[in-house]
Amino acid sequence: xxxxxxxxxxxxxxxxxxxxxxxxxxxxxxxxxxxxxxxxxxxxxxxxxxxxxxxxxxxxxxxxxxxxxxxxxxx
Numbered sequence: 001x002x003x004x005x006x007x008x009x010x011x012x013x014x015x016x017x018x019x020x021x022x023x024x025x026x027x028x029x030x031x032x033x034x035x036x037x038x039x040x041x042x043x044x045x046x047x048x049x050x051x052x053x054x055x056x057x058x059x060x061x062x063x064x065x066x067x068x069x070x071x072x073x074x075x
Contacts, residue, residue: 027061
């Protein structure tokens with residue numbers, strides 16, 4: 001099951017230990033810092049269980065936001 005969430009740049013998702021994979025799309029201006037993106041990716045991954053698969057990408061966009069797709073096991 002996939003859940004799509006839009007989050008403000010500084011918000012983090014709630015802890016969810018059942019998640020198996022997370023896709024993060026960082027949207028921001030052309031001068032978006034790779035260090036900041038990597039730092040935020042690590043912080044978001046820390047909200048889930050150890051060993052969760054994290055895939056992230058960067059897109060040029062008019063405002064800073066993070067689009068999160070979460071994969072969870074089906075009940």
